[in-house]
Amino acid sequence: MAERKPVLITPEQLAQQRHFAALVSVMENRPRSYHVVTYGCQMNAHDSEKLSGMLADMGMDEAPTREDADFVIFNTCCVRDNAERRALGNVTWLKEVRKKNPNLIIAVCGCMIQQPGMAERILKQYKFIDLAFGTSNLWKLPELLHRTLNSDRAVVVVEDEDTIAEDLPLRRLRTDAAYITIMYGCDNFCSYCIVPYVRGRERSRDPEAILAEARALYESGVKEIMLLGQNVNSYGKGLENGMNFPELLRQLDAIGIPRIRFMTSHPKDLSDELIAVLGEAKHILPQFHLPVQHGNDEVLRRMNRRYTREQYLDKVRKLRAAVPGIGLTTDIIVGFPGETEEQFEETLSIVEEVGYDSAFTFIYSPRTGTVAAGMEDQIPEDVATDRIKRLIAVQEAGQRKAMARFLGTEEEVLVEGLSRRSDKAVSGHGRHGVSITFPGTEADIGQIVRVRVTEMKNNTLMAERI
Ligand code: 5AD
Ligand code: SF4
Numbered sequence: 001m002a003e004r005k006p007v008l009i010t011p012e013q014l015a016q017q018r019h020f021a022a023l024v025s026v027m028e029n030r031p032r033s034y035h036v037v038t039y040g041c042q043m044n045a046h047d048s049e050k051l052s053g054m055l056a057d058m059g060m061d062e063a064p065t066r067e068d069a070d071f072v073i074f075n076t077c078c079v080r081d082n083a084e085r086r087a088l089g090n091v092t093w094l095k096e097v098r099k100k101n102p103n104l105i106i107a108v109c110g111c112m113i114q115q116p117g118m119a120e121r122i123l124k125q126y127k128f129i130d131l132a133f134g135t136s137n138l139w140k141l142p143e144l145l146h147r148t149l150n151s152d153r154a155v156v157v158v159e160d161e162d163t164i165a166e167d168l169p170l171r172r173l174r175t176d177a178a179y180i181t182i183m184y185g186c187d188n189f190c191s192y193c194i195v196p197y198v199r200g201r202e203r204s205r206d207p208e209a210i211l212a213e214a215r216a217l218y219e220s221g222v223k224e225i226m227l228l229g230q231n232v233n234s235y236g237k238g239l240e241n242g243m244n245f246p247e248l249l250r251q252l253d254a255i256g257i258p259r260i261r262f263m264t265s266h267p268k269d270l271s272d273e274l275i276a277v278l279g280e281a282k283h284i285l286p287q288f289h290l291p292v293q294h295g296n297d298e299v300l301r302r303m304n305r306r307y308t309r310e311q312y313l314d315k316v317r318k319l320r321a322a323v324p325g326i327g328l329t330t331d332i333i334v335g336f337p338g339e340t341e342e343q344f345e346e347t348l349s350i351v352e353e354v355g356y357d358s359a360f361t362f363i364y365s366p367r368t369g370t371v372a373a374g375m376e377d378q379i380p381e382d383v384a385t386d387r388i389k390r391l392i393a394v395q396e397a398g399q400r401k402a403m404a405r406f407l408g409t410e411e412e413v414l415v416e417g418l419s420r421r422s423d424k425a426v427s428g429h430g431r432h433g434v435s436i437t438f439p440g441t442e443a444d445i446g447q448i449v450r451v452r453v454t455e456m457k458n459n460t461l462m463a464e465r466i
Helices: 011-025 042-057 081-100 118-125 135-149 195-199 207-219 245-253 272-280 297-302 309-322 341-354 381-406
Strands: 033-038 071-076 105-110 131-133 155-157 177-181 224-228 259-263 287-289 327-334 358-363 410-418 425-429 435-439 448-457 460-465
Touching: 011 042, 011 135, 033 042, 042 071, 042 105, 042 135, 042 177, 042 224, 071 081, 081 105, 105 135, 118 131, 118 155, 131 135, 135 155, 177 207, 207 245, 245 259, 245 272, 272 309, 309 341, 327 341, 327 381, 341 381, 358 381, 381 448, 410 435, 410 460, 435 448
Parallel strands: 033 071, 071 105, 105 131, 131 155, 177 224, 224 259, 287 327, 327 358, 435 460
Antiparallel strands: 410 425, 410 448, 425 435, 448 460
């Protein structure tokens, strides 16, 4: 792997972008409203908050739906094939919308575009796209939109750089909870995964910038922060001040924000020091997302995960010893090339053994350019579909068992909204990360409410107020 240095976007470069934003905001043919469509992970959701912030800076209002907008931007994901297909399906549909609104501008950005050669391919096939840019160019949106408005041809910019841009305008989705990115990119190169190719090398934000952002959120009354990174446990690698993830957590914990969460953690980088911090901290929530991916050592080795089943289980034991009752969640892949029935059954057994509160389960999807895509013995679709069904059944049974530990206990819920089933009930997440529903009104949204869990209905916990 060639040595790549992070590219820090300078205050001068950002000032230049603000200048472009001002130019766009007075152009006659500028869009008046925007709509951002987001696919994929929290990282993308947070990138969309930055896109929205820049667009608002250019004097545009957010349109409630894409049909009402003059500028529609698709922030794409490419981690699995279906994410890609969904984004492109919607883009095609927008072509029809454009017939009604000839001024509509269509942009596509994010991970899908950052794949080598992809932007050119998409533009050839979808001639009505006006602008395409990759993950590393997000901060340049004002300049790119300015160019698009002054051009008859599509604008495409995909640079292969590992950028860090501080102080971008932000329009956060929620006022009670906020995302903070702490590191970008990934160096792990799990053999199935495209992320290292589209998000670049690992690079950590300056801790002072992170702490300042957290303090400002605390002052504004935010109740929960979610620290984001593809591999948060290796935060600090390459920084000169010796900062690491456990130390960053200690300093964030001291600020006083009631709830701190983070994702995603790689089991191989989950240190005893971090587990100790979880045990001592006041505000770090008792929940942990620890992707296992598979339960068989040989498959884990070919996935390039760099831990064994036993090492993973050992981390789980340590987490549970340090934080009794901790809520564990995971990601699992079935149908990895060459996966035998016996190997798959070890995934079933590790899921039973751990007892996760929830699991994201995926059928392996070959990604061009990754090592696994070139492996022999790709698993037929019907076999993979059968396996994922069996996995989901085992996980759901385990989940019911795991959730029973909450019956009769007290929890604190950060209320996210009205319940989908009833307008006399609200729901949100407890400190352990599980979803809880209880009687309430709109006035509860954004508040932390104490409840007692009374029953379990279809894997959701129901509670009463205390
Ligand atoms: N196929 C299926 N699932 C994948 N993931 C990542 N790459 C692939 C792929 N090619 C899953 C992993 C990861 C989650 C975000 O997506 O489980 O943890
Ligand atoms: Fe992908 Fe592995 Fe990096 Fe996660 S740790 S983003 S699965 S390469």
